[in-house]
Amino acid sequence: MVKFIQEQLKNAGDNISIDEAALLSHAMAGNAEAIERLILKYQQRIYNTILKMCGNADDAAELTQDTFVRVMQGLRGFKAHSSFYTWMFRIAVNLTLNFCKRNTKVNFQPLENEPDEQLKQQLKDFLIDKNSPNPPDVAAAGEMHNIVLKALEKLDADQRAVVVLRDIEQMNYAQIAETLDIEPGTVKSRIARGRKNLREILEAAVQ
Template identity: 55%
Template sequence: MGRLIVKYQDRLYNAILKICGNSDDAAELTQETFVKVLENIGAFRGQSSFYTWLFRIGVNLALNFCSRKLRLGMCSLDGGVGEQEKFSLAANLPDKREINPVAIAQNRELARQVLAALEKLEDNQRAIIVLRDIEAMSYEEIAEVLQIELGTVKSRLCRARMALRELLQTVWI
């Protein structure tokens, strides 16, 4: 189990962090995922890979946590990019030919804005984008993790990307 933890904890933590948006919660959810994996190891039949099974548990926990957090009004997901912060990303796009402190700072700012936009998506949309575009899972793996049909993966992913594009639109121009 120790080797499995070392092997997967970073990827799982990173994905959960992108879904729930808070490092403390992500660490605790990652820990809880491994505890649940141990609890239910008898139920793992090997029909899917351990990796997708682990992520199924982790993503489910993260989504449940997000919906509970939203229901209890623990924090507002509207607290990301404020109106005053919306400005042209075109002006902030770094020049790839040079790496300097300014470019690094611009990259950080860009990442911050993308993450803030990601936070504004619905939980299910955010999860599918994280799994596909950040975790680089195949459609089949995403279907396995989220327990949805392949066709649903395609349509949900498309809608999520459209919603994110909409949110980022103000910064593209």
């Protein structure tokens, strides 16, 4: 299940190559060019994560913009207790989580048509065998991507957030707990419930 979801939704971020410390120092001093470079450096990664949580490109674009507004407002007060990206990522995730809680009806935008019967059967076979390796033809199918997206939108905002952070962003429990400001035990229980519910939703999709 975890591998399947990761293959369907994971979109790896760009490698960090710019000297972040120097760039951040100039940005904190108010250098407009440095601020612009920071935004360009991270905006796609932040947008990708937000999109996985909220499922709508327009909402994700707006939330990404809101994130960078918050970042610029708080930049001078950044204390470097964590990396700059971690601090910015936390802002993005919590803005998105609050947005999703306010907008209880989340509509993930489909990328392709509804799955045909053959693809449904492939997913059904995968779900029956919990230890089944991920079939390459299923992992590559846009229709399967849609099934997972539609399943994610049915999870409540808290469960969706931890599933995205753990199974797609590959964060550990401690990182998720820090990002969401909750206890590690709460993270663990939400992930367990979220995965269970996601499997049940996917199973219902192939009936």
